[in-house]
Amino acid sequence: MKHKFLFISIPLLLLASLYVVSRQISPAQIREYFEVFGAWTVLAYILAYTIAVWIPHLATILTVVGGLLFGPVYAFFLVITLSTFASGLPFLFARKINKQKVQQWLEKKGYKKYIHKVNKDSFLYVVYLRLLPILPYELQNYLIGLTNISLKKFYLATGLGLLPGTLGLVLLGETIANTTTTNIIILSIVTVLVMLIPLVLRKIKKPEDVLEG
Secondary structure (H helix, E strand, C coil): CHHHHHHHHHHHHHHHHHHHHHHHCCHHHHHHHHHCCHHHHHHHHHHHHHHHCCCCCHHHHHHHHHHHHHCHHHHHHHHHHHHHHHCHHHHHHHHHHCHHHHHHHHHHCCCHHHCCCCCCCHHHHHHHHHHCCCCCHHHHHHHHCCCCCCHHHHHHHHHHHHHHHHHHHHHHHHHHHCCCHHHHHHHHHHHHHHHHHHHHHHHHCCHHHHHCC
16 A cells, blocks of 8 residues: 555656746746757757766656657657666666665665665566656666666666656656647646556566565
């Protein structure tokens, strides 16, 4: 029951908080900020996202901004590529440079029970971790660096697991920029489908069996 409540409440809270932010900062203001870079707007966004994957919640916000700036189709492919490959930077940092300190840091943040199963099915572990809103995407990048998954499988599992959430956040950005009835209906349908993912996964294998030690 605790997990079901978590999976349902976190997306709703995220949508609510982003809605509040959108009321304080207009889409036009966000566009103006990035359009200062002119022809370099996409490059500026890529650089910002590359930094964001290190900082909790920032990449999530930039995913919404991507939908606002570039539209749902272009933003989806841009963001899914960025979020997949840029996440390899903190992943490699955790694995190659400072593994012990990263583990201690995550344990202090209360994520000790997810630091485990380094010799089991790490691919499924990463897919579930990406699909379910248990902890911020950016912190996941460090956490996965503590597993034994190969870099190739890391990228594949990350890209696969991020697809539904990325689509939902990009559509949210598009809806904030263009609040039409059609966009609201599409966003609502996608949001419901994303929220149903935990229920579907439970039919395959319970998330707690995969993610918790």
